Ligand code: UD1
């Protein structure tokens with residue numbers, strides 16, 4: 138079997154410069170969700186039809202083992218399939234056609250359709266579904282139980298609009314048998330497009346075997362045509378995922394106020410508090426407490442038994458038994474070991490922090506390597522950026538050292554083991570092992586000439 142993914146449409150109802158299929162749900166383009174659902178379907182080849190901003194879609198597709206076909210003018214879904222005639226010229230098997238704008242469809246559902254098609258030796262099979270609110274979808278028109286046609290909403294009579302069985306936009310076609318039908322499509326309809334769905338009426342007229350396979354879970358059909366649809370897809374995908382997480386032993390305190398990508402992996406007995414947003418490629422261990430108010434952008438990892446409160450973590454790894462936040466920002470490839478504390482108003486960027494080290498309050502740590510058991514005093518700032526050259530420099534702090542409150546470490550600089558920096562110091566030179574560095578004006582106490590007059 139070969140697959141054709143229809144992804145050429147502009148998605149004019151989204152009113153966007155970005156092609157519809159590249160709009161994202163949980164940081165993953167709609168088209169990726171569709172392609173991922175095909176990953177577990179046995180296919181010889183996947184052909185993706187690109188059209189509107191084909192350059193953008195093609196460059197995104199570089200990461201996928203697919204062939205692309207261009208539909209210069211987007212004249213409808215039937216026309217999009219016509220564009221594949223050359224790519225499928227010598228092909229005689231089954232073609233699975235799938236809309237590129239339905240990110241909720243599951244592999245199992247596609248496989249159900251394929252099995253139904255094969256088991257019943259059909260020429261054309263489509264995935265159908267009964268929807269309480271079928272508005273916007275093509276309706277399945279039946280005569281004596283057989284599918285006679287699919288009618289697009291805009292071409293439906295009032296009576297036809299009442300039909301609740303809809304076309305989900307996934308089809309199995311016996312290519313040799315159905316291919317001639319493409320020549321018969323016309324654009325004589327409300328949208329002046331060549332509808333792929335008109336193949337159903339053609340198949341009926343030719344007495345081909347055409348049938349519908351009923352989808353079990355209606356939420357999977359959802360095609361994205363508007364921004365409202367996009368929001369609904371986020372919501373549905375999220376709800377389904379949170380439900381699965383809870384079944385698997387994760388506490389989600391307030392599912393209506395939590396968003397977690399299905400591509401995130403969360404360990405048992407972890408508790409997710411409200412206001413938490415977790416993107417894809419995030420791995421969280423067991424028994425963690427995440428939230429309230431935590432955002433995590435992947436790739437990121439949080440080890441078991443760690444707590445993160447009111448913080449943003451992006452592209453970083455945090456070990457086990459750590460304590461992050463409130464109001465911490467850990468970003469840009471940080472590697473934080475176990476038992477580390479990153480406290481309130483601390484930003485850490487591209488740094489390694491060793492076991493049992495702590496930066497508890499008001500600090501910036503950038504491009505630093507901090508070994509174990511180091512205490513970063515309140516208000517310590519690593520000055521990693523040289524404004525004259527635009528370069529970033531490294532700072533190293535060896536084990537068992539500490540920096541006093543409000544100290545500045547001007548990179549590149551190294552503090553040795555067991556070193557101490559006195560509060561308020563500006564450190565520009567390396568500090569040897571075991572030394573105390575004091576780099577601040579000495580305090581002078583002078584008798585005051587003024588007499589202090591108390592306010593009346
Ligand atoms: C389509 C079906 C409708 C079905 C619904 C399910 C047709 C005519 N209608 O309607 O019966 O209920 O999907 O979601 O097929 N595309 C192209 N080239 C084009 C036009 C569209 O590649 O010239 C692609 C789009 O990028 C999209 C897919 O085909 O991924 C479906 O097109 P869309 O315009 O969204 O069709 P619907 O109106 O949703």
Ligand code: MG
Pocket residue numbers: 236238360361362
């Ligand atoms: Mg659509």
